[in-house]
Amino acid sequence: MESLMTIKMTNAEALALGMPAPQGKGRRTPRAVASGPYATACVECAEVFFSRAAEDRHFAETRHPRYELVLA
Numbered sequence: 650m651e652s653l654m655t656i657k658m659t660n661a662e663a664l665a666l667g668m669p670a671p672q673g674k675g676r677r678t679p680r681a682v683a684s685g686p687y688a689t690a691c692v693e694c695a696e697v698f699f700s701r702a703a704e705d706r707h708f709a710e711t712r713h714p715r716y717e718l719v720l721a
């Protein structure tokens with residue numbers, strides 16, 4: 650997600666606003682950089698996602714923070 654604002658906020662504040670926590674430059678969560686098909690399932694409700702963006706959107710909507718890889 651791209652922000653049009655350049656305000657400073659802590660990760661906690663960003664989460665409180667329903668935004669994904671900002672990552673360091675060039676850094677990604679290790680589990681998210683696997684090559685090939687990408688699929689994760691929400692631990693809370695088992696919904697399956699095929700991109701980080703979809704996960705982020707689900708988290709923003711539901712506050713479900715945990716996803717497990719379900720490559721099959």
Ligand SMILES: [Zn+2]
Pocket residue numbers: 691692693694695696707711713
């Ligand atoms: Zn969920």
